[in-house]
Amino acid sequence: MILQHKCPDCGADMQYDADSRLLKCPSCGKTQNIKDMEPDFDPNAKQSHDAEASADDVDEVYGDFEDFEEQSTYGTYEDNEAKHYICQNCGAELITDADTTATICSYCNSPMILGDRLSGKMAPSKVIPFTISKERAEETFKKWCKHGLITPKDFTKADRISSITGMYVPFWLYDVNGRGEAHAHATKVRHYTSGDYDVTETRHYQVYRKVSLNFNDIPADASEKMPDDMMDKLEPYTYQDLTDFNTPYLSGFIAEKYNYTDAELFPRIKQKTEHYMDQYISNTITGYSSVTFTDRSYDTRQKNAIYSLLPVWMLSYNFNGKNYLFAMNGQTGKVVGKPPVSKGKVALWWGSITLVTFLISFLITMAAGGAF
Ligand SMILES: [Zn+2]
Ligand SMILES: [Zn+2]
Structure with missing residues (x-):
């Protein structure tokens, strides 16, 4: 099932526009507010791990996922690994990858949203729509390259970008x-002079903390x-922009479905949470020497x-036959990756340092010589 969002005026394929955050017709310019559009899938058919799920639902959420695994919905997709879609x-x-939920026709560039992979259990609950357009992503990327200390001259030219792809990456929030309890041993050390004596006074304390902390959107x-x-x-993304999911947001982008369930990834979240709790508790124990x-x-x-989709610009860059991969937060413009280092620039950089060192030692020698 391919979902298309045709312009009601001219029939062209509408695309999500990051600048206006509306669905826009590239041919006649008509816009539509996605928030006013009926969702393609009944939100009630979604899994119970909606934002509104109550604490009582938690066990059911797990149950749901176990059922889901046993029915091996994944298996079905794997059988369709090389699934064919007709534009x-x-x-x-x-031919699409088994994880793709939205893509762009490589022949005519029209958005293709693969509805069968976005419904039922696979329906995302929320999305952070792109706020950075392709043009702005390229610009930000160029600026970021120029700030790199040692980048090859050619690298900073935008035409070296071999591909730039807007991608919705599946996340669990x-x-x-x-809840935690912590016992600590703390000391307060005081030094003072009493008559002829230097006194070091150490007081010992038993510290106990018990906390219950709620964390959202990890x-x-x-x-x-x-x-x-x-x-x-x-990270970080700004979660105030989390919006109810609807398929038009994917028009013109690549999107993928999740490979891991929330239960499978929970150990990672547990680790993060314990780290936050450590920090929180440590911050409440103050005024001690140790x-x-x-x-x-x-x-x-x-x-x-x-289940949420978060926006990422993926940039691949070819330099001297080598491919470099960069990612940019599609909401904030933060870039992650490493620019290549050019040998020429390194030599020049070292050259200038060596020259300065030489000049300084030369001047010192002159000064020393002058003193005699
Ligand atoms: Zn139109
Ligand atoms: Zn096509």
């Missing part, structure tokens, strides 16, 4: 409750393909997990 615009036959990327560390570095934790126990519970 309704130009008739071209496209967790709401969790962390993200974990659920895509197998995307490098975890790269995705972690793209603090040593003797015992800490944490219990992290998932209250809720929302």
Whole structure:
């Protein structure tokens, strides 16, 4: 099932426009507010891990996912690994990856939204729509390259960008409750002089903290393909922009479905939460000379997990036959990646340092010589 959003005026394929955040017709300029559009899929048919799910629903969420795995919906997709779709615009036959949920026809450039992979259990609850357009992404990227200290001259030219792709990456956003108890041994050390004596006074304290903390929207990327560390570095996203999902947001972009369930990724969230709790508790123990934790126990519970799509610009860049990959937060413009280092520039850079060192030592020698 391919979903298309045709312009009601001229029939062209409408696309999401990051500048206006509206659905826009590239041919006649007509716009539509996506928030006013009926969702393509009944939101009630979605899984129970909606934002509104109550604490009682939590067990059911897990149950849902286990059922889902046993029915091996994944298997069905794997059978269709090389699924063929026919572009309704130009008739071209496209072969898509099993994880793709939205793409662009490589022949006629029209958006293709693969509805069968976005409905039922696979329906995202929320999306952060792109706020950075392709043009702005390219511009930001160029600026970012220029700020790199040692980049090859050619690298900063935009025409070296071999591909720039707007991509919605699947994430789980967790709401969790962390309960914890911590015991610590703390000291207060005071030095003073009393008569002929230098006195060091050490007081010992038993410190105890018990906390219950709620955390919202802790993200974990659920895509197998995307490098975890790269995705972690793209954070933070501003979650106030989380919007109810609707398929028009995907028009003109690539989107992928999740490979890991929220339960499978929970250990990563647990680790993050415990780190936050550590920080929180440490910040409440102040005014001591030393603090040593003797015992800490944490219990992290998932209250809720929302399947969300977050915007990322992926840029691949070819330099001297080597491909470089960069990612840009499609909401904030933050770039993650490493520009290549040119040998010429390194030599020049070292050259200038060596020259300065030489000049300084030369001047010192002159000064020293002058003194005699
Ligand atoms: Zn139109
Ligand atoms: Zn086509």
